[in-house]
Amino acid sequence: MAICGIVVRLGQETAVHADALARLGQIPGLSLGAPTGLKVPAVLDTPSAEEDRAGLERIAALQGIEGVDLVCVHYDDDTGADALGEVGP
Amino acid sequence: MSAGVSRRAFLKTSAMATAAAAAAGQLGLAERALAQPGEVDAQGVRWSKAPCRFCGTGCHVLVGVRGGRIVAVRGAEQAAVNKGLLCVKGYHVGLIPYGPDRLTRPLLRQDGELRPVSWERALEVMAERVERDPAGFAFYGSGQWTIPEGYAAQKLMKGGLANNHIDPNARLCMASAVTGFLATYGVDEPAGCYDDLDACDVMIMWGNNPAEMHPVLFSRVIDRRSRGEQVRLIDIGTRRTRTTSQCQHFLRFKPHTDLAIANGIAHLLIANDTYDKAFVEKHCAFRADSDPPTLFGKATSFDDYKQALAEYTPERVEQISGVPARDIRMLAELFGRRDLKITSLWCMGMNQHTRGTAINTLVHGVHLLSGHFGKPGDAPTSLTGQPSACGTVREVGTLAHALPGGRLVAKEPHRKQCEELWKLPEGRINPKPGYHTVKMWEQFCTPTAKGGDIHTIWVQVTNPGQTLPNLKKLFRAKQGLADKFLIVSDVYPTATTELADLVLPSALWVEKNGVFGNSERRTQQWFRLIKPPGEARDDCWQTIALARKLHDRGLEGMKDREGRFLFDVRDDAGREVPVWEWPRYYDVNVDRHLFEEYRGFTRLKHKDLAPYDEYVKAHGMRWPVVQQADGSWRETRFRFVEFDDPYVKKGAGVQFYHSTSKDDRAQIWFRPYAPPPESPDAEFPLWLCTGRVLEHWHTGTMTMRVPPLRRAMPGAYVEVHPTDAAAAGVGNGDKVRIETRRGALELHVWVGGRGAPPPGSLFVPFFDEQLLINDLTLDEVDPFSKQPDYKKCAARLRRVGA
Numbered sequence: 001m002a003i004c005g006i007v008v009r010l011g012q013e014t015a016v017h018a019d020a021l022a023r024l025g026q027i028p029g030l031s032l033g034a035p036t037g038l039k040v041p042a043v044l045d046t047p048s049a050e051e052d053r054a055g056l057e058r059i060a061a062l063q064g065i066e067g068v069d070l071v072c073v074h075y076d077d078d079t080g081a082d083a084l085g086e087v088g089p
Numbered sequence: 090m091s092a093g094v095s096r097r098a099f100l101k102t103s104a105m106a107t108a109a110a111a112a113a114g115q116l117g118l119a120e121r122a123l124a125q126p127g128e129v130d131a132q133g134v135r136w137s138k139a140p141c142r143f144c145g146t147g148c149h150v151l152v153g154v155r156g157g158r159i160v161a162v163r164g165a166e167q168a169a170v171n172k173g174l175l176c177v178k179g180y181h182v183g184l185i186p187y188g189p190d191r192l193t194r195p196l197l198r199q200d201g202e203l204r205p206v207s208w209e210r211a212l213e214v215m216a217e218r219v220e221r222d223p224a225g226f227a228f229y230g231s232g233q234w235t236i237p238e239g240y241a242a243q244k245l246m247k248g249g250l251a252n253n254h255i256d257p258n259a260r261l262c263m264a265s266a267v268t269g270f271l272a273t274y275g276v277d278e279p280a281g282c283y284d285d286l287d288a289c290d291v292m293i294m295w296g297n298n299p300a301e302m303h304p305v306l307f308s309r310v311i312d313r314r315s316r317g318e319q320v321r322l323i324d325i326g327t328r329r330t331r332t333t334s335q336c337q338h339f340l341r342f343k344p345h346t347d348l349a350i351a352n353g354i355a356h357l358l359i360a361n362d363t364y365d366k367a368f369v370e371k372h373c374a375f376r377a378d379s380d381p382p383t384l385f386g387k388a389t390s391f392d393d394y395k396q397a398l399a400e401y402t403p404e405r406v407e408q409i410s411g412v413p414a415r416d417i418r419m420l421a422e423l424f425g426r427r428d429l430k431i432t433s434l435w436c437m438g439m440n441q442h443t444r445g446t447a448i449n450t451l452v453h454g455v456h457l458l459s460g461h462f463g464k465p466g467d468a469p470t471s472l473t474g475q476p477s478a479c480g481t482v483r484e485v486g487t488l489a490h491a492l493p494g495g496r497l498v499a500k501e502p503h504r505k506q507c508e509e510l511w512k513l514p515e516g517r518i519n520p521k522p523g524y525h526t527v528k529m530w531e532q533f534c535t536p537t538a539k540g541g542d543i544h545t546i547w548v549q550v551t552n553p554g555q556t557l558p559n560l561k562k563l564f565r566a567k568q569g570l571a572d573k574f575l576i577v578s579d580v581y582p583t584a585t586t587e588l589a590d591l592v593l594p595s596a597l598w599v600e601k602n603g604v605f606g607n608s609e610r611r612t613q614q615w616f617r618l619i620k621p622p623g624e625a626r627d628d629c630w631q632t633i634a635l636a637r638k639l640h641d642r643g644l645e646g647m648k649d650r651e652g653r654f655l656f657d658v659r660d661d662a663g664r665e666v667p668v669w670e671w672p673r674y675y676d677v678n679v680d681r682h683l684f685e686e687y688r689g690f691t692r693l694k695h696k697d698l699a700p701y702d703e704y705v706k707a708h709g710m711r712w713p714v715v716q717q718a719d720g721s722w723r724e725t726r727f728r729f730v731e732f733d734d735p736y737v738k739k740g741a742g743v744q745f746y747h748s749t750s751k752d753d754r755a756q757i758w759f760r761p762y763a764p765p766p767e768s769p770d771a772e773f774p775l776w777l778c779t780g781r782v783l784e785h786w787h788t789g790t791m792t793m794r795v796p797p798l799r800r801a802m803p804g805a806y807v808e809v810h811p812t813d814a815a816a817a818g819v820g821n822g823d824k825v826r827i828e829t830r831r832g833a834l835e836l837h838v839w840v841g842g843r844g845a846p847p848p849g850s851l852f853v854p855f856f857d858e859q860l861l862i863n864d865l866t867l868d869e870v871d872p873f874s875k876q877p878d879y880k881k882c883a884a885r886l887r888r889v890g891a
Contacts, residue, residue, distance in 0.1 A: 003097065004180070005104030005163070007112045009315050031101065033109050038315045041108035043101050056177070066315055069174045069308055071111045072163030074100040074153075075183060 005072040006056070008032075008040040011064050020064030027055060038066075100132070100161075107163055111173040123166075126151060134160055138708065139615035140605050141179045142598040143786045145232070145473030146170060146303050147607025148179055149708045152599055154618050159183040159599070168708040170283060170611065176304035178786055181795045185597065186619065188581055188794030192594035193623025203592060208624065208634075208671070214591055216638045218545040218574050219250070223646075225544040227254035227529050231551035232262070232475030232482050234628070235603035236612070237683040239481035241632040241656065242549070243493060248511045249636060249646040249655050253498050253523030254543065256489045258551040259475060259482040260526035261558075264874035265440040266471035267483055269449020272376070272384055272873075273457075273756050276495065276694050276747035277483050280728040281432070281468025282609040282711060286310050288466030289432035291321045291423055295347060295452060296438020296880075300332040301783040303436075303472055311335060323420070325350065325412075326438070327778060327880075328808075328852055329845035338416070341847060344776050344881040346410035348444055349762040351451035353406035353417045354424055356398040358458055363425030365460025369757070372743050373457050376450075376756040384446070384873045385749050386758070397759040409762055424459040430466025431456070436474060437780065441880050446873040447760035454757040463730040463743050473608045474787070480606015484696060485687065489523035494690030498522055510689050512649040525875040527868055530557055533573060534566035547576040549628045550595070554585035555788040555858055558877040559831050559868035564588070578628055581790050584858045595628050596621035597791075602680040604704065610696075610711040610725075614704035617675070629683070630674050637669035658682050694747065695736045765881055766869040767830075769849065773883035775813065776850040777829060779866060780880075782843075785856035793856070805857035807836040809886070810848045814840045817886055824889040827851065829882055832864035835889055851884060 008024065010017055024032060024040070033041035044055050060068045107123060124130035126138045134153040141148045149168030153161030162183040166173040195211035196203035206214075219226045228246050230239060234257070246255040270277045286292070286309050299307040313320050322336040325347065333339045342350060358364040375394045379387040403414035423429060433456065439448050453469050461467040473479055486493045496503035504518040524532055524543065530553065535541030557563045567573050567588055577589040580597040600621040604614045621627075633656045640647035640654055647655050658668045658677055666677050681701045691698045697713040699722040704710065710724040715735045717723050727733040729745055737744040745755045769775055784802035785792040792798045807827060809819070819825055823838045836853060846852045853862045867882040 003100045003104050005106075005108035005111075007108055007174075009312065012315065012317065031105065033105055033112070036109075036112045039112035041105060041112040043104045043108065045097070045101055067308060067311055069111070069312075070164070070177065070180045071173050071175065072104055072107045072161070073175075073180045073183075074104065074161040075159070 002046070003074045004044045004056070004070060006042050006044055007069045007071060008042055008059060009066040009069065010035075010038040010040065011066045012038070013064065016064035020062055023062050024059065027058060029055060030059070107166070107173070110166065111164075123163075137616065137618050138165060139599050139618070140476060140607070140613040140709070141175070142182050142185060142476060142791070143178050144303060145475055145478055145608040146305055147476065147605065147609070147611055147613060147709065148175060148305050149613070150175065150179060150182060152183060152618055157619055159186065159619060165708060170607070170709070171305045174305050174308060177783065178792060178798070179305070181792070181798055182598075184795045185791040186600060190581060191622050191625065192580060192582065192592060193625055194594060195624065196592040198590045203589070208626070211591060211593060212634055212638045215547070215576060215635050216642055218576075219635075219639060220642065220644065222544060223250045223252055225542050226250065226252060227524065227533070227543050227546045229526070229529065229546050229548045229551065229553060230255070230257045230487055231549070232257060232259040232473065232478030233550040234481045234487065235477060235680070236480045236485055236606060236687065237604060237680040238549070238629045238632070239477070239485040239487045240493065240683050240687045241629050243485055243487050244511065244655060245632055245636050247492060247498065247518055248507070248513055249639075251517055251519045251646060253489050253519050253521065254529060255487055255523060256526045256529055257482045257487050258526070258553065258556060259478045260488070260876060261441070261556060262437060262474050262876075263440050263471065263478050264876040265442060265445025265449055265871050268384055268446040268871070268874040269453060269471070272386070272446060272450050272749070272758065273453040274729070274745055274747060275749040278479060278610055279468065279470045279608070280463070281470050282726050283309070284726055285432045285466050285468040285470060287313065288430055289320065290429040290466065291323065291431045293323045293325060293431065293433045294332060294336075295325050295433060295435040296327065297435050297472070298326070298330040298332045298780070299434060299472070300335060301330065302474070302781055304783070306472070307332065307335075328847065328850065331783070331843065338419070340412045340416050342410040342412050344778070344850075345442070345444070345765040346762060347439065347448050348451055348760060349401060349406045349409040350412060350417065350420075351448065351455055352398055352401040352759075352762065353403060354421045354455050355451075355458055356401040357403065357418065357421030358425055358455075359395050359398065361421065361425060363421070364458045365427070368460035368462070369458060372745065372754055373757050374750045374752065374754040376758045378760065382872060388750065389759070394757065394759050397761070424455060424461060427460065430464060431461045432466060433469045434472060436472040438880060440471070440876060441878055442876075443766055443869050443871050443878045444760070444763060445871040445876050447758075450756075450758040451760055453755070457755050457757050463727065465727065471608070476607065477605040479608060479610065480604065480612060484606055484691070489525050489529070492518070493687060494692070494696065495694035496690070506693070507690070512651060512653075514650045517646070527558070527563065527870055527875060527877060530563040534563060534570070536570055537572055544572060545574040545576065547578070548585055549578045549631070552579070552583045552585050552788045552790055554583060554588060555855070555861060556863065558863055558866040558879060560861055560863045561832060563868060578631055579790070580625070581794065583788070583790050584861065593631055594623060594625035595631070596625050600625070601627040601629070602678065604680060604684055607709070611709040612698060612704055612712065613709035614701065626671055627674065629679060630668070630671060633679070634669045634671075765878070767867055767882050769883045773829060773885045774849070775884045775886060777827065777865065777882050777884035778846070778850065778852045778880050779855050779862050780852065782854045782856060785854070787856065788858060789856035802856075805836060805854050805860040805862065806839040806842070807886070808842055808844050808846050808852040809838050809840055810846055810850065811840050812848045813886070814838060817888055819888045825886050826889050827853070827865065827884055827886055829865040829884045831866070834860060834862060834865060836860060851886065
């Protein structure tokens with residue numbers, strides 16, 4: 001649904017950083033940039049509405065990750081229109 | 090490569106550039122790499138600034154529009170509030186206008202059904218309702234009103250109709266914070282600001298869950314820890330939340346006993362001689378409840394204060410609150426240290442409380458007594474849940490007892506000032522306060538023959554059919570009362586429109602011009618970026634159009650003393666612009682006109698605002714905003730302190746210049762712990778607490794129409810402790826019936842979920858319009874703020890079918 005620019009915040013325990021980055025690398029649609037200290041810029045590109053949200057939750061839940069900050073999102077026209085066609089509450 | 094792939098690759102590159110700049114803290118880099126407000130990028134997207142539509146944090150969003158539709162959002166890199174970041178709701182804010190069931194035409198209930206009518210017919214119906222008995226007409230708004238919208242509503246009611254029955258939903262969320270500030274400092278709103286979050290050594294959250302409710306602010310502090318800074322986080326709460334998991338200390342207290350904790354800290358500061366004598370002697374006075382109780386109480390002495398606190402020993406506080414005595418000592422020890430900076434945060438936990446004013450004053454008192462005030466990082470700060478609860482409700486004064494700029498209807502000089510500024514005939518403004526929210530709806534839902542003297546309520550930008558407490562009594566009792574009439578302006582069908590007699594389709598967020606005021610006194614402006622759908626129109630226009638309809642039908646109150654229309658708007662050449670005609674509404678900037686008029690009210694309480702055009706250039710400014718010798722406008726980060734507040738006398742250091750004791754001192758209050766109006770008993774043995782969740786904003790009207798958010802959190806549930814679940818013979822997903830003395834609701838159980846209530850306690854979120862927990866909540870109110878307590882009442886639970 002969306003392309004999200006995010007900043008992944010690593011925990012202060014440096015011993016687990018390598019494992020955390022390796023796990024991040026396994027998340028589908030996630031491209032990592034060069035870390036700056038404990039912050040890793042990244043882009044999450046997912047094909048469906050469920051997956052972008054799930055991807056963010058998955059990142060935040062990884063061991064060694066302190067949190068995820070969103071900085072931008074581009075709504076994809078096609079899938080966005082489809083999602084918005086659904087009925088509200 | 091297809092155009093689609095190329096575009097997607099471009100967007101990914103842009104997103105990575107933004108993220109890299111945010112990670113590196115290189116705002117300049119982001120500025121160069123990305124289109125800025127007013128610019129069009131390579132993909133044809135025009136970027137503009139706007140504050141987020143949701144909470145009171147006031148994050149700045151850059152909104153990308155192409156082809157008349159929002160196609161992207163990003164955090165504004167240069168905005169001091171969020172520094173380029175957004176939370177999960179902010180990230181979806183660009184989708185809120187596009188729910189499939191937008192209201193697009195006025196609808197009038199005829200023969201039991203809502204049927205389309207013209208705007209002209211709708212306005213006639215409204216005018217007839219007002220004319221029937223202007224004194225029985227009420228206006229119910231919110232902290233989501235923009236400043237010009239709230240100001241127009243205020244002027245229509247108090248200036249035009251001489252009717253003070255106007256109140257906002259903010260009465261339900263932050264009224265006790267207002268009375269707490271007034272009783273302590275003599276003037277409303279925090280002295281500190283978000284800069285305190287960057288400077289504090291200790292942050293104490295009093296019944297507050299910012300990790301879910303104000304995530305960008307919480308992230309700001311957690312980010313400091315990521316950089317290796319030492320920040321001690323203390324969660325004083327009744328239930329474990331996502332905030333708790335990030336804190337070094339969790340002090341769980343029994344509901345309602347936070348007053349005992351605050352008194353226990355104050356007692357130890359005096360007993361241990363660790364309070365700040367110099368600060369107290371120079372800048373503070375002491376206060377206690379008068380008989381009968383009033384907001385400003387009676388003066389008392391330090392000795393009386395000390396004596397009153399004597400019973401709040403750590404052991405006694407443990408007995409009352411359940412918080413171990415060692416933790417009370419830990420808090421007192423922290424407050425007793427001069428080398429630390431301490432920030433307190435609170436929101437609904439302290440405000441939705443029948444002793445809300447009391448606990449607010451006590452927390453201010455702990456900061457004043459210990460001298461943890463007036464230095465960056467040392468601040469007692471309340472947060473707001475709505476984007477303009479401060480700007481529109483507290484500053485414009487859209488409350489039943491208030492006038493713009495901190496004035497009161499009951500004070501003759503204040504009425505005269507407003508009559509002068511509004512050019513009204515002398516004596517126009519009614520001196521009697523109108524009905525506060527709970528009373529207003531009670532009078533509306535009471536048959537006229539039994540004294541229910543409110544016959545019509547107009548609701549704008551809020552959803553009382555879901556948020557009022559004890560809904561059957563205060564909202565749904567309207568059903569069957571043939572002479573009562575409910576008008577609702579909204580963007581989507583809601584629990585409130587279900588009972589409406591007339592529904593008006595409204596413009597949403599960037600479909601209109603606007604100005605919000607956030608939790609840190611920051612005033613933020615934006616322009617209309619997209620058009621509203623169908624016949625949806627600005628709420629502000631709706632108010633002006635009704636006023637004009639009444640004017641044209643001869644209602645004298647719609648004219649000023651010079652015979653001009655109450656909302657007389659002129660173009661640069663001085664010609665009247667008929668802004669009540671929708672096609673002409675955007676011929677001029679009505680927001681600018683109303684804001685400039687409102688500015689004239691803001692100086693009495695030193696809440697000075699800059700000209701509208703200054704806010705167009707900025708990502709908001711914190712009042713008082715004062716013009717400098719060079720013509721520039723300077724904001725104020727910290728009030729009452731000489732180093733930053735221009736209204737503090739030279740050499741004073743600290744000056745509480747609106748002191749209620751008229752001696753530039755703040756008031757340190759003693760207020761005793763007292764039991765809540767309803768507690769668990771043999772019949773209803775559990776506590777019930779209600780609140781919000783990360784994914785949904787308040788009643789879910791907007792966020793439930795964003796598919797990813799709705800899927801992530803599709804419905805309400807009840808959090809139950811495993812012990813209570815076992816006792817009831819239920820597990821995760823089982824359906825239970827929750828009952829209170831006011832109503833019952835069936836919900837699915839969540840054990841071990843996101844929040845963890847203690848044994849004997851339940852938690853239910855209120856966002857789900859299909860499962861109205863406010864059928865069960867208590868409508869008892871704080872005696873000063875008139876704010877209800879949604880955080881505690883007695884309940885019972887049983888398995889459905891058992």
